[in-house]
Amino acid sequence: MRTLNDFDFKNKKAIIRVDFNVPLDENFKVTDATRIEAAKPTIDAILAQGGSVILMSHLGRPKGIEEKYSLQHILAKTSEILGVPVQFVSNCVGTEANTAAANLKPGEVLLLENLRFHSEEEAGDAAFAKELASLGDIYVNDAFGTAHRAHASTTIIAQFFPKDKCFGLLLAKEIESLNKVLKNSEKPVTAVLGGSKVSSKITVIENILDKVDHMIIGGGMTFTFVKALGGKIGNSICEDDKMELALEILKLAKEKGVQIHLPVDVVAADAFSNDAATQIVAVDKIPDGWQGLDAGPKSLEKIKEVILASKTILWNGPLGVFELENFANGTIALGNFIAEATAKGAFSLVGGGDSVAAVKQFGLENKVSYVSTGGGAMLEMLEGRVLPGIAAILD
Ligand SMILES: Nc1ncnc2c1ncn2[C@@H]1O[C@H](COP(=O)(O)OP(=O)(O)O)[C@@H](O)[C@H]1O
Ligand SMILES: O=C(OP(=O)(O)O)[C@H](O)COP(=O)(O)O
Numbered sequence: 001m002r003t004l005n006d007f008d009f010k011n012k013k014a015i016i017r018v019d020f021n022v023p024l025d026e027n028f029k030v031t032d033a034t035r036i037e038a039a040k041p042t043i044d045a046i047l048a049q050g051g052s053v054i055l056m057s058h059l060g061r062p063k064g065i066e067e068k069y070s071l072q073h074i075l076a077k078t079s080e081i082l083g084v085p086v087q088f089v090s091n092c093v094g095t096e097a098n099t100a101a102a103n104l105k106p107g108e109v110l111l112l113e114n115l116r117f118h119s120e121e122e123a124g125d126a127a128f129a130k131e132l133a134s135l136g137d138i139y140v141n142d143a144f145g146t147a148h149r150a151h152a153s154t155t156i157i158a159q160f161f162p163k164d165k166c167f168g169l170l171l172a173k174e175i176e177s178l179n180k181v182l183k184n185s186e187k188p189v190t191a192v193l194g195g196s197k198v199s200s201k202i203t204v205i206e207n208i209l210d211k212v213d214h215m216i217i218g219g220g221m222t223f224t225f226v227k228a229l230g231g232k233i234g235n236s237i238c239e240d241d242k243m244e245l246a247l248e249i250l251k252l253a254k255e256k257g258v259q260i261h262l263p264v265d266v267v268a269a270d271a272f273s274n275d276a277a278t279q280i281v282a283v284d285k286i287p288d289g290w291q292g293l294d295a296g297p298k299s300l301e302k303i304k305e306v307i308l309a310s311k312t313i314l315w316n317g318p319l320g321v322f323e324l325e326n327f328a329n330g331t332i333a334l335g336n337f338i339a340e341a342t343a344k345g346a347f348s349l350v351g352g353g354d355s356v357a358a359v360k361q362f363g364l365e366n367k368v369s370y371v372s373t374g375g376g377a378m379l380e381m382l383e384g385r386v387l388p389g390i391a392a393i394l395d
Contacts, residue, residue: 001167001172001393001394002165002166002167002393003166003167003169003172004042004045004046004140004166004167004168004169006166007138007164007166008049009045009046009049009050009051009138010049010050010051010106011050011051011106012051012052012137012138013051013052013053013054013101013104013135013136013137013138014046014051014052014053014054014136014137014138014139014140015054015056015132015133015135015136015137015138015139015140015157016039016042016043016046016053016054016055016056016139016140016141016142016168017056017057017139017140017141017142017143017146017153017154017157017389018035018036018039018055018056018057018142018143018168019035019039019057019058019142019143019144019145019146019373019374020035020036020039020055020057020059020071020074020078021035021057021058021059021060021145021146021353022034022035022036022059022074022353023323023353023354023357024073024074028068028073029073030073030074030077031323031357031361032353032356032357032360032361033077033081034356034357034360034371034373035145035353035373036074036077036078036081037081038170038373039055039142039168039170040081040082041169041170042140042142042168042169042170043055043082043109044082045169046140047084047107047109050106050107051106052104052105052106052107052108052109052110053108053109053110054101054104054109054110054112054135054136055078055086055109055110055111055112056092056112056115056132056153057071057111057112057114057115057143058114058115058116058121058146058151058153059071059073059074059114059116060114060116061116062114062116062117064117064119065117066117069114069116069117070090070113070114071088071111071112071113071114072088072090072113075088075111078111082109084107084108084109085108085109086109086110086111087100087104087108087109087110087111088110088111088113089110089111089112089113090113091112091113091117092112092113092114092115092117092118092132093118093128093131093132097112097135098134098135101135101136112135115132115151115152115153120152121151121152121153122149122151122152123152124150124151124152124155124156125152125156126152126156126159128152129152129153129156129157129159129160130157130160132152132153132157133157133160133161134160137164138161138164138165138166139157139158139160139161139164139165139166140165140166140167140168141154141158141165141166141167141168141171141389141390141392141393142167142168142169142170142171143171143389144170144171144174144175144372144373144374144377145353145373145374145375145376145377146374146377146389147171147374147377147381147387147388147389147390148374148376148377148380148381148385148387148388148389149388149389150388150389154388154389154392155388155389155391155392156392157392158392158393159392165392165393166393167390167393170373171389171390174372174373174374174377174378175381175390177370177372178349178372178378178381178382181312181347181349181370181382182381182382182384184347185211185312185347186311186312186347187213187311187312188213188214188309188310188311188312189211189212189213189214189310189311189312189313189314190212190213190214190215190216190306190307190310190312190313190314191208191211191212191214191215191216191313191314191315191379192216192218192303192307192313192314192315192316192317192319192334193205193215193216193217193218193219193221193316193317193379194217194218194219194220194221194222194316194317194318194319194320194331195219195220195221195316195317195318195352195354195355195375196219196220196221196237196317197317197375197376198220198221198224198237198238198239198242199239199241199242200376201221201316201317201375201376201379202221202224202239202242202245202246202249203245204376204379204380204383205217205249206245206248206249206252207383207385208379208382208383209249209252209253209256209258210256211382211383211384212258212314213258213259213310214258214259214260214261214306214310215253215258215259215260215261216261216303216306216307217260217261217262217263218263218295218299218303218317218319218320218330218334219317219318219319219320220236220237220317221317222236222262222263222266222283222292223236223237223238223292224238224239224240224242224243224246225246225249225250225262226262226283226284227240227243228243228244228246228247229247229250229284230284231283231284231285231286232284232285232286232287232288233284233286233291233292234268234286234287234288234289234290234291234292235288235289235290235291236266236268236286236291236292237291259306261302261303261306262283263283263292263295263296263299264282264283264296264298264299264302265280265281265282265283265295265296265297265298265299266280266281266283266286266292266293266294266295266296266299267279267280267292267293267294267295267296267320267326267327267329267330268280268281268286268287268290268291268292268293269290269291269293269326269327270289270290272291272293272321273324274324274325274326274327276326278293278326280296280297281296283296283299293320293321293324293327294319294320294321294326294327294328294329294330294331295319295320295329295330295333295334296330299330300330300333300334303319303333303334303337304333304337307334307337307338307340307341308337308340308341308344310341310346311345311346311347312346312347312348312349313338313341313342313346313347313348313349314348314349314351314378314379314382315334315338315348315349315350315351315355316350316351316352316355316375316376316378316379317352317354317355317375318330318331318354318355318358319331319333319334322354322358322361328358328362331358331362332362335358335359335362335364335368336364338350338364338367338368339364339367339368342367342368342369343367346369347369347370348368348369348370349368349369349370349372349378350368350370350371350372351371351372351373351374351375351377351378351379352372352374352375352376352378353373353375354375355375356371356372356373359371
């Protein structure tokens with residue numbers, strides 16, 4: 001496993017894949033900089049050796065070029081955290097990027113515009129990866145949060161650096177910590193899966209059933225299951241094409257003796273807004289025009305019972321739209337239950353861009369055992385998979 005220690009970065013240009021997919025508020029201000037801070041040790045180490053650094057990342061899930069997903073929004077924060085000026089180019093490939101990279105001097109940092117402004121990134125296009133590769137001398141992958149994606153900048157690019165590629169300090173630390181968890185998880189093991197990335201995470205549930213005793217489903221993940229079971233979910237988020245899979249998961253869980261806990265009640269709102277009217281309703285009786293945005297009190301009672309009886313707890317995905325104060329209660333309550341269980345000796349692992357933001361916002365960061373910068377990546381690793389971003393460096 002090659003790490004930073006295997007290279008001398010003096011007068012070299014390191015092209016580093018980072019995961020700067022951080023939450024922004026409505027004014028495009030960074031609300032949680034954990035992922036930028038987490039990449040700092042790698043960047044600092046390379047600069048200290050007399051190298052220069054080219055940073056590349058995605059932000060959000062843009063469809064083509066969308067200004068709201070520009071990495072320009074995080075430029076000032078990145079510079080503040082690194083304590084050095086950071087140059088920026090408005091296209092991650094092409095003449096402007098080539099010139100800026102060629103002119104980069106030791107000690108300097110360049111940030112490239114959002115990789116996902118090019119569809120070739122997610123398609124894993126080799127020609128695009130080659131263009132990115134041409135910008136640097138050594139490829140460093142430090143993007144744990146995106147290591148489960150076989151994209152051009154996370155995986156394909158590595159083939160253009162047969163020898164000059166390595167793990168960044170963050171990626172290496174995450175692998176080591178999660179491997180420890182994989183080996184020593186004390187039962188009962190409970191996974192909590194919430195959030196809104198239904199299609200990319202529901203598939204993980206199926207594969208994680210062998211590793212857990214309880215699975216708590218919450219947040220936006222809830223409604224695909226509830227609708228599949230015949231419930232009325234109003235305008236709540238749902239992915240119809242995953243309903244069959246949801247039913248399969250429930251069946252499989254029964255066969256494997258895993259207890260799945262779906263919410264029984266939710267806080268429903270008549271709009272996706274902090275000013276919306278709200279009511280607590282049964283999870284399967286949400287009126288038309290209303291949407292479930294937070295866990296209800298009965299659901300939280302059950303969650304508390306399960307969490308406090310667990311010895312290992314994995315959490316990814318908020319239980320509600322915690323960014324809006326009126327729908328933060330479920331996520332805060334869950335965070336506190338996990339903190340209580342941890343204080344009593346359970347091992348707790350929280351991961352994901354928004355989940356970590358929530359944990360920090362509610363002052364629980366030091367009350368859980370381990371905070372990972374990856375959500376989907378953490379879950380897929382816990383499934384026992386070798387993530388494509390990791391495999392590409394091991395080659
Ligand atoms: N019931 C819900 N309806 C819509 N969005 C939700 C709901 N519950 C949680 N969310 C949203 O899920 C988002 C986080 O999901 P996700 O990206 O999967 O988590 P993470 O970033 O921690 O991996 C948050 O922005 C939150 O507002
Ligand atoms: O935020 C991320 O993942 P997470 O929400 O699982 O923590 C990563 O940046 C990956 O983003 P993606 O799920 O759009 O590929």
